[in-house]
Amino acid sequence: MLPRRRQCKIIIATSLFWIFVDFVLLMYYTAPCVGPKCQQPTNEDGSGPIKRIIDRANKWMNELPEERKQMEIPKPVNLDGPGEMGKPVIIEPEGKAESERLWPINEFNLMASDRIALNRSLPDVRPRGCANKVYPKKLPTTSVILVYHNEARSTLLRNVHSIINRSPHDLLAEIILVDDASDQEHLGKSLEDYIAKLPVSVYVVKMKGRSGLIRARMAGAAVAKGQVLTFLDSHCEVTEGWLEPMLARIAEDRTTSVCPVIDVISDDTFQYQHGNDPQMGGFGWSLFFKWFPVPKREQIRRKGDPTEPVRSPTMAGGLFAIDKSYFEELGQYDPGFNIWGGENLELSFKLWMCGGKLEFIPCSHVGHVFRKKSPYHFPPGTNYVNKNNKRLAEVWLDEYKNFYYRISPSVAKTDPGDISDRLNLRKSLSCKSFKWYLENIYPESSWPVNYQFMGEVRNTEAHVCLDTMMKEAGNKVGLYGCHGQGGNQIWAFTKNNELRHDDLCLDVARGGPVMMLSCHMQGGNQHWNYDEKSKEMKHSSGLCLDLSDKSKEEPSVQACNGKKSQKWDLKTLDLIS
Ligand SMILES: [Mn+2]
Numbered sequence: 001m002l003p004r005r006r007q008c009k010i011i012i013a014t015s016l017f018w019i020f021v022d023f024v025l026l027m028y029y030t031a032p033c034v035g036p037k038c039q040q041p042t043n044e045d046g047s048g049p050i051k052r053i054i055d056r057a058n059k060w061m062n063e064l065p066e067e068r069k070q071m072e073i074p075k076p077v078n079l080d081g082p083g084e085m086g087k088p089v090i091i092e093p094e095g096k097a098e099s100e101r102l103w104p105i106n107e108f109n110l111m112a113s114d115r116i117a118l119n120r121s122l123p124d125v126r127p128r129g130c131a132n133k134v135y136p137k138k139l140p141t142t143s144v145i146l147v148y149h150n151e152a153r154s155t156l157l158r159n160v161h162s163i164i165n166r167s168p169h170d171l172l173a174e175i176i177l178v179d180d181a182s183d184q185e186h187l188g189k190s191l192e193d194y195i196a197k198l199p200v201s202v203y204v205v206k207m208k209g210r211s212g213l214i215r216a217r218m219a220g221a222a223v224a225k226g227q228v229l230t231f232l233d234s235h236c237e238v239t240e241g242w243l244e245p246m247l248a249r250i251a252e253d254r255t256t257s258v259c260p261v262i263d264v265i266s267d268d269t270f271q272y273q274h275g276n277d278p279q280m281g282g283f284g285w286s287l288f289f290k291w292f293p294v295p296k297r298e299q300i301r302r303k304g305d306p307t308e309p310v311r312s313p314t315m316a317g318g319l320f321a322i323d324k325s326y327f328e329e330l331g332q333y334d335p336g337f338n339i340w341g342g343e344n345l346e347l348s349f350k351l352w353m354c355g356g357k358l359e360f361i362p363c364s365h366v367g368h369v370f371r372k373k374s375p376y377h378f379p380p381g382t383n384y385v386n387k388n389n390k391r392l393a394e395v396w397l398d399e400y401k402n403f404y405y406r407i408s409p410s411v412a413k414t415d416p417g418d419i420s421d422r423l424n425l426r427k428s429l430s431c432k433s434f435k436w437y438l439e440n441i442y443p444e445s446s447w448p449v450n451y452q453f454m455g456e457v458r459n460t461e462a463h464v465c466l467d468t469m470m471k472e473a474g475n476k477v478g479l480y481g482c483h484g485q486g487g488n489q490i491w492a493f494t495k496n497n498e499l500r501h502d503d504l505c506l507d508v509a510r511g512g513p514v515m516m517l518s519c520h521m522q523g524g525n526q527h528w529n530y531d532e533k534s535k536e537m538k539h540s541s542g543l544c545l546d547l548s549d550k551s552k553e554e555p556s557v558q559a560c561n562g563k564k565s566q567k568w569d570l571k572t573l574d575l576i577s
Contacts, residue, residue: 083116086123086272086367106152107375108235108267113154116270119161122367124240125263125274127306130363131241139247141173142321143226147216148234149180149376150187155235155369157194162237164200171243173226174201180216181207212339212384218332221324230321235369237265237272245363246321249309254323255356257347259315260364267371274367278360281314283345285407285446285490285502287389289316295444309359313352313442317344319366330354331425334391336417341385342392349396352441354431383414390416395423398434403448406486406573446492446502446519453493453530455573458482460535461564462552465489468501468516476513476554477506479547486573493570497527499537508539514555535567536560 082089089112091099099111124131144163148156160175177195179187195202205223207216221229228250232238238260246258263274279291280298294310302308330350333343351358389411393401405412438449448454457466459479468488469478483489492500498519499506505519505526520526527540537545543557547565560566 079121081117081120083112083270084121086120088266088269088271089115090269104375106150106155106235107371107373108152108155108369109270110152110154112268112270113152113158116154116158118154118157119165120158120237122162122237122239122272125272125365126239126241126363129305129307130245133245133307133363135244135248136251139171139244139251140227140323141171141225142228142230142243142247143173143220143224143324144175144230144232145178145217145220145224146175146232146234147178147180147213147220148182148187149210150182150184151234153186153191156187156191159232159234159236159238160195160198160202162239163232164198164202166238166240167243169200171247172200173224174203176220176224177202177204178216178220179204179206180212181210214333214337214340214343218335221327221332224324227324228321229324229327231319232366233318233368235265236319237367239263239272239365239367242364242366245361249359249361250321250323253357254326255351257315257320257322257326257351257356257358258309258364259312259320259358259360260366261360261362262316262319263365263367265367265369267369270369272367274365278310278362280310280312280360281316281348282442282445283314285404287342287345287392287404287408289314289344290503291316292444297443307363309361311441312348312358312360313437313445314348315344315358317347318368326356330356330429331422334388334395334422336391336419336422337388338384342388346392346396349392349434349437350429350431353396353434353437354426354429383410386411386414387416390414391419391422394419395426396434400434400438400447403454406490409485409487446500448492450495451492452495453570453572454490456482456484456489456569456571457491457499457537458569458571459547459555459565460567460569462547464547464552466491466499466506466555468504471516473504473516473518475516477516479553479555482571484573490573493528493530496521496523497529499528508541508543508557511541511543511557514545514557530568530570534562535569536562537566537568 079085089109091109091111095111099109102110146156146159156177160177163172163175192204195204205219207219211219217231220231228247230243230246242260246260249256249258261274261278263272265272277294280294282290282292284290298310302310330347334346337343337346348358350356389408393404393411394416397404435449438445438447459465462479463482464479465482466489467478467480469475469480470488471478480489488501490501492498494500498521500519501516503518504516506528507515507517507525509515509525517526524540528545529538530536531538538560539545539557541557542560544560544566545568546556546558548554548556558566
């Protein structure tokens with residue numbers, strides 16, 4: 001043991017040392033002001049790290065063309081202004097009628113958006129631990145690409161200003177606005193004049209005719225000068241520190257494509273709302289994108305660190321960043337895709353199956369105005385979503401395409417056009433199988449990988465089949481004349497003894513009606529046993545699936561009695577062959 005006084009001295013010296021280290025780090029990482037009006041730092045010898053950062057920033061400012069310097073982005077002065085710090089804007093009763101009149105133009109509250117400053121302040125919504133993460137000094141540059149068709153001026157420019165205000169300018173190569181044939185006046189010359197004066201290169205690429213999201217994005221990518229492409233929707237606002245963690249991830253591994261966590265900007269009040277946990281992207285039987293909570297396996301892999309990237313099977317599609325050269329290697333988007341739809345899954349499948357990765361970055365938060373419906377009109381004619389999905393299925397789903405066509409018969413009938421290029425691409429990239437993807441990347445999927453039976457559940461007395469009747473979770477399951485066409489009459493009897501249609505599981509509580517509820521994978525009320533000899537479908541409660549005695553529109557569960565109304569044929573449809 002050291003003498004007491006010596007112990008004290010050591011403790012004090014160590015504390016002082018760490019306080020000093022903290023102080024130096026704090027000084028080093030405090031963001032300096034940028035621009036000609038900055039106060040020079042008063043470092044004793046004038047050569048500290050802060051001075052170096054400020055010198056670099058000023059050098060950058062001075063290298064800008066003269067006209068760019070004219071516009072200073074005003075910092076918010078009035079934190080009580082409408083919408084500041086992401087607060088909601090409530091329209092007073094006198095303004096209600098006008099705000100409702102304006103609503104259909106963009107399918108959001110334009111009056112509320114127009115009242116909010118273009119450089120409004122937002123709260124720092126990142127999880128604890130993000131703000132003091134240190135990223136490599138040398139990160140790739142990025143071009144931010146925003147595609148729009150008749151976007152409102154205030155949402156588009158607030159997006160642009162948020163990117164300029166919250167991104168290190170040496171990482172921001174440019175902001176490319178791809179105008180997909182807008183015809184609103186405010187998106188014409190006055191917009192171009194405005195953005196020409198911004199302190200970052202912002203310019204408009206105009207599509208010749210209405211081209212749709214997919215082609216417009218590729219037009220933006222074609223002219224991008226940054227090493228990374230960052231795609232955002234046109235009605236977003238980025239938050240503090242959104243860019244660095246995404247670029248750092250791509251710098252580590254260029255085959256990783258990343259998405260920010262997408263927060264909600266209210267379509268009515270423009271309030272910035274954020275949840276706690278990130279979600280993962282998946283898809284249902286009909287290839288519709290859906291969100292689902294981060295499963296246990298991924299939480300374990302991340303060791304419970306809320307700042308650690310979340311590996312996701314799919315992306316929602318609107319907001320993501322990818323290395324430009326890797327995006328090209330992956331064949332960008334399928335050029336045979338039209339307008340919108342399926343492109344997010346195509347890229348997600350490609351990334352995982354062909355050796356890349358897809359992650360959500362919890363330290364990167366971007367708000368997006370979620371609308372209840374689209375204000376856009378598309379030319380009538382071929383169903384482009386069906387055609388896109390047909391191409392997607394033919395190129396990427398392998399034998400599972402047969403299952404998908406049973407679920408979506410209208411897609412099965414659609415002509416995909418020439419897909420030979422895409423098949424060659426898949427071959428040249430030596431991509432893995434869709435089954436591998438389902439088993440390894442998306443084991444929570446409702447797709448039939450592990451099942452005992454798949455097809456119709458047909459009653460032997462009345463020749464009716466279990467049918468979802470196109471209803472959602474929380475409704476009773478129906479019975480309908482068996483049609484053999486798949487669709488709503490396809491049920492999977494899984495290895496876990498669930499009777500499921502996509503994410504709906506047959507669920508019975510206390511002998512009550514047979515409900516369709518979200519599958520919880522916990523057995524219990526969703527556990528069934530099928531006896532091939534007696535043809536009984538027995539619930540975990542011991543009751544048997546039966547025709548209802550009143551009407552024949554819904555089944556029920558009754559005490560098992562061996563009667564014909566309790567006998568069910570499982571008629572397998574050959575789905576995966
Ligand atoms: Mn959107």
